[in-house]
Amino acid sequence: MAFFDKTLYHFKQSETIYQPVFFNLQKSIDKQELKKLLEQEKNLCIHDEIYSQLEELIKCKNPSVKLSKEEVKSFIEAHLNGTELDNYGVWVYYPWSNKLVHLLNKDEFIEVRTNRNRNKITREEQAELQSKIIGVVGLSVGQSIALTLAMERTCSELRLADFDTAELSNLNRIRTGVHNLGISKTVLAAREIAEIDPFLKVKIYPEGLTNQNLDDFFLEDGKLDLFIEVCDSLEIKIDSRMKARELKLPVVMDTNDRGMLDIERFDLEPERNIFHGYLDHLMVNNGITVTPANRTEILMSILSFDKLSERMQFSMAQIGKSINTWPQLASSVVLGGAITTDICRRILLNEHKDSGRYYVDLDYIFNNK
Numbered sequence: 001m002a003f004f005d006k007t008l009y010h011f012k013q014s015e016t017i018y019q020p021v022f023f024n025l026q027k028s029i030d031k032q033e034l035k036k037l038l039e040q041e042k043n044l045c046i047h048d049e050i051y052s053q054l055e056e057l058i059k060c061k062n063p064s065v066k067l068s069k070e071e072v073k074s075f076i077e078a079h080l081n082g083t084e085l086d087n088y089g090v091w092v093y094y095p096w097s098n099k100l101v102h103l104l105n106k107d108e109f110i111e112v113r114t115n116r117n118r119n120k121i122t123r124e125e126q127a128e129l130q131s132k133i134i135g136v137v138g139l140s141v142g143q144s145i146a147l148t149l150a151m152e153r154t155c156s157e158l159r160l161a162d163f164d165t166a167e168l169s170n171l172n173r174i175r176t177g178v179h180n181l182g183i184s185k186t187v188l189a190a191r192e193i194a195e196i197d198p199f200l201k202v203k204i205y206p207e208g209l210t211n212q213n214l215d216d217f218f219l220e221d222g223k224l225d226l227f228i229e230v231c232d233s234l235e236i237k238i239d240s241r242m243k244a245r246e247l248k249l250p251v252v253m254d255t256n257d258r259g260m261l262d263i264e265r266f267d268l269e270p271e272r273n274i275f276h277g278y279l280d281h282l283m284v285n286n287g288i289t290v291t292p293a294n295r296t297e298i299l300m301s302i303l304s305f306d307k308l309s310e311r312m313q314f315s316m317a318q319i320g321k322s323i324n325t326w327p328q329l330a331s332s333v334v335l336g337g338a339i340t341t342d343i344c345r346r347i348l349l350n351e352h353k354d355s356g357r358y359y360v361d362l363d364y365i366f367n368n369k
Contacts, residue, residue, distance in 0.1 A: 014096070015183050016206075018190035020198045023091040026083075034091060041098075048102040050089055054079065057108055060115045092198045096191055106199045113197065114153050125349055126153070132348050135159040135217055135224045137209045137240060138231030139185035140328065141256055143174050144337030145228055150193040150200055154345050157201040158193065159217055159224070160186045162231070163208030173333040209236050214243055226344055227251050230336075234290045234298050241266075241274040242287075250347050254336035255303065256328055257312045259360030261339050268353060275302055276355065309363065335360065 023034040038044070058075040059067065067075070080088060089104045103109055114126055121129075132155040136142040139162035146158055162185045166176055176188050186204035193202050209217055209231070218224050227244045229237060229251060244251045245266040253262040266272055273280055278301045282288050290298060305313065315327050339360050346352035 016187060017095050018187045018194065018202070018204060020194050021093040021095070022198070023093065025087040025091065034093075037093065037100075044098050044100055046100045046102075050085060050102040050104070051076070053089075053104050053109075053112060056112045056115075057104065060112055094191075094195065097195075103198070109197075109199060110153065117152065121152075121345070129154055129345070129348060130156045132225040133157040133159070133222055134226050134228065134344065135161070136228045136230070137161040137217075137236065138229065139164070139189055140170060140174060140232075141230040141254060141333050141336055142228065143185065143189045144333050145230065145254065145340045146189050147175070147192060147196070148337040148341040149344065150196055152341055152345070153197065153200065154341055154348065155200075155225070157203070157222070159203045159205065160189055161205035161209040161213075161217060162186050163206065173328050173330045208233075209240060211239065214239065218243055218247055218249070223247060224249055226348060228340060228344070229253050234295060234302075237302065238274065238279075238288050238290070238298075245270060245272070245274060252340055252344060252347070254340045256332035256336045257303075258307070258309050258364075259332070259335055259339060259362060260307075261336075261343060261358045261360070263343065263347075263352075263355050263358070265347075265353065265355045269355065272355065276357070278302060278304065304357075335362075 023030040025031045025034065054076045055072055058072050058079065062075075086102075089102060089108075090106075092101045092103055093099070094101070104112065110130075114121070117126065130153070134149060134155045134157070136146050136149075136158065139146070139160060142160070142162070146160055149155060149158060164185050165182050166174060166180050166185055166188060168178070168181060170185075171178070174185070174188075175192070180188055184204075184206040186206045190202045190204050193200055203221075205213060205217060207213065218227070224247075227240065227249050229240055230253060231237060231240075241251060241264070244264075248267045248270045250267050251262075251264040254260070255262070262276075264272060264274065264276070279288055279298065282294060282298060282301070288298070300316075305316070308316070312326070315323060319325060343352060343358075
């Protein structure tokens with residue numbers, strides 16, 4: 001492929017870039033822009049597996065027929081209909097990793113990438129999910145949730161909010177490498193999602209969720225269909241739920257202890273008390289002000305301290321003594337990503353309608369305790 005037979009450039013990584021760049025070579029302006037990129041950049045890694053993707057596409061479209069290699073080749077030629085292979089689909093440039101990748105067009109890419117979801121997720125259900133927007137606040141636990149949502153393509157858009165950057169102590173549960181220390185957690189999650197599915201829309205809020213951007217997060221360019229809250233800030237936990245209730249949105253929270261999943265169906269019960277009424281005794285004029293005096297009481301009420309695992313109860317009492325903050329394990333966080341994605345899909349497909357707290361408690365399942 002002479003057009004791309006070049007050694008390309010060393011790219012100085014920007015810590016804020018998270019969106020890939022698309023080139024459709026059937027558009028003259030895109031072809032010119034890509035040629036310019038190839039001429040300027042000398043260390044780019046080009047990855048072209050478009051033919052194997054076309055092979056998969058043909059097999060996905062003909063599941064009842066066992067095609068020979070020659071038959072697949074014939075189908076591909078017919079599918080290309082005279083279009084040169086280099087010009088088919090899109091080229092996607094990932095500036096943070098210096099990679100240029102040749103992919104199918106959006107609809108074909110989604111069809112192939114989600115093909116193994118069938119029929120646990122039907123085509124009709126997948127189409128329904130592609131109209132959904134999900135917001136996630138808190139990217140320590142939320143990274144696993146966001147990545148699982150993206151892999152399963154439970155929505156068409158993700159909005160990610162977290163003010164923090166990756167630190168070494170985060171790497172016990174956040175999937176990233178040491179070369180990414182100091183980079184925004186939202187940027188890291190958005191980049192990984194783009195590398196899984198560049199067609200999935202991701203919008204980030206690296207300043208975190210605040211009272212100033214709350215409306216934008218929930219409403220700008222379309223209202224959220226579901227809100228996932230897994231942040232540490234008590235103020236944001238409370239304020240975001242008040243907003244979700246005002247907008248009649250379902251809220252899901254994972255605590256990564258005893259596999260506890262919390263669901264509040266404000267879409268079906270708009271008058272429902274936040275946190276299932278656990279904070280009602282602290283309400284003043286239908287609101288809660290977090291103070292140094294009541295902070296611990298609010299946290300313990302939200303978590304239902306008496307229902308925490310024994311080790312988490314012990315750990316909560318050790319914060320500021322033998323540990324800095326509450327513990328979080330990768331196994332629990334990844335489990336949370338799985339069960340949160342599963343319940344979000346059920347809610348969005350109208351298969352689950354109840355509020356409540358649910359436990360996927362591995363200690364109980366495996367040790368019966």
